[in-house]
Amino acid sequence: MAENLIFTNSEISFLRELVRQKVEFMIVGLSAAALQGAPVVTQDVDLWFKDLTAAGIKKALKKVSGAYVAPSAINPPMFAGEAVKLFDIVVHMHGLEDFEQEKKNTMRVRLDDFDIAVLSLERIIQSKKVTGRQKDKLVLPVLKDAFTAIKEAAKKQNPS
Amino acid sequence: MQLSLEKIKKLCAEKGCTVQQLLLDAAVSKNALYSLARKKTVLPRSVHAIAKNLNVPASALLIGDSPAEKINDIIRRAAAITVKHRKADPDTIRHTLILLQEEPLARLRRSLLRGRKFNIHQQ
Numbered sequence: 001m002a003e004n005l006i007f008t009n010s011e012i013s014f015l016r017e018l019v020r021q022k023v024e025f026m027i028v029g030l031s032a033a034a035l036q037g038a039p040v041v042t043q044d045v046d047l048w049f050k051d052l053t054a055a056g057i058k059k060a061l062k063k064v065s066g067a068y069v070a071p072s073a074i075n076p077p078m079f080a081g082e083a084v085k086l087f088d089i090v091v092h093m094h095g096l097e098d099f100e101q102e103k104k105n106t107m108r109v110r111l112d113d114f115d116i117a118v119l120s121l122e123r124i125i126q127s128k129k130v131t132g133r134q135k136d137k138l139v140l141p142v143l144k145d146a147f148t149a150i151k152e153a154a155k156k157q158n159p160s
Numbered sequence: 161m162q163l164s165l166e167k168i169k170k171l172c173a174e175k176g177c178t179v180q181q182l183l184l185d186a187a188v189s190k191n192a193l194y195s196l197a198r199k200k201t202v203l204p205r206s207v208h209a210i211a212k213n214l215n216v217p218a219s220a221l222l223i224g225d226s227p228a229e230k231i232n233d234i235i236r237r238a239a240a241i242t243v244k245h246r247k248a249d250p251d252t253i254r255h256t257l258i259l260l261q262e263e264p265l266a267r268l269r270r271s272l273l274r275g276r277k278f279n280i281h282q283q
Contacts (some may be wrong), residue, residue, distance in 0.1 A: 003271075004218050006272045006273050007265070007268055007269050009266040009270055012265075020175060025243060028269070031271065032269060032272070033271070034267050034268050034272075035264045035265075035267055035268050036264075036267075037256050037259045037260045038256060038259075039252060039255035039256055039259055040271055041271055041272075041274040042271050042272060045268070047271070064212070076205050079177060086272065097217070107176070108176040109174070109264045110170075110173050110263075110265065111265050111281030112265065113177065116174065141249065141252075142249075144248075145245075145248045145252035145253055145256070147247050148241065148245050148248050148253070148254060148258040149238075149241055149248075149252070149253045149256035149257055149260075150260065152237075152240075152241045152244070152245075153256075153257060153260055156237070
């Protein structure tokens with residue numbers, strides 16, 4: 001029951017609107033890993049946009065009474081507002097190619113009544129390997145084992 | 161024990177394919193699918209007859225549907241994967257297999273809920 005109190009209709013509405021507005025984006029980071037089945041914990045949902053100036057982002061934000069906070073010398077770009085507080089904006093993925101290239105490494109994941117692009121677990125692992133931050137080093141073994149389990153489960157479903 | 165076209169469509173959407181593609185890959189004709197979907201039950205009549213005489217629902221005669229059977233199956237599969245991948249952590253393998261039984265949105269909610277709880281405890 002409590003699990004339904006987080007990432008509710010507001011957040012889903014924002015993502016649905018981004019998709020409806022044809023904004024090019026993908027979910028990355030640990031939330032992307034979690035969507036694929038990795039048993040990891042995260043505090044935010046990282047969104048990587050092809051173009052942060054896309055008009056559709058503003059329209060989607062308006063729909064959920066959110067706002068875009070432009071980057072400054074001390075702050076990265078951010079979203080502000082209750083419906084978008086769980087989302088973080090990603091402007092660069094360490095160790096990966098650019099957005100257009102990495103788009104090829106995404107999978108479509110069903111959320112409610114629409115599909116979103118989610119970066120593959122393999123590429124998330126690659127990125128975490130490169131960043132070298134302590135918290136990334138700690139989660140790497142979990143991501144790798146989850147990747148193994150997901151691959152084996154897929155083999156069982158499609159033996160050919 | 162009726163075949164649900166809705167469930168098939170939903171699963172296809174999750175996998176990013178159409179029902180038409182699915183049928184092509186599974187080598188099942190459209191007629192066969194819709195014929196099965198029209199049936200009140202996909203189980204043979206004899207199964208229902210046996211269940212009726214035992215005074216139990218037909219599902220009670222089948223394996224693989226109860227929560228205990230599902231978790232036992234996951235434990236068996238996790239053990240098999242751990243044997244094959246000796247360095248893998250059995251807990252992570254088992255948790256991943258359990259999470260794979262859930263919808264992606266439910267997995268994300270679990271992850272966020274625990275992540276944010278953890279953060280509260282740290283503060």
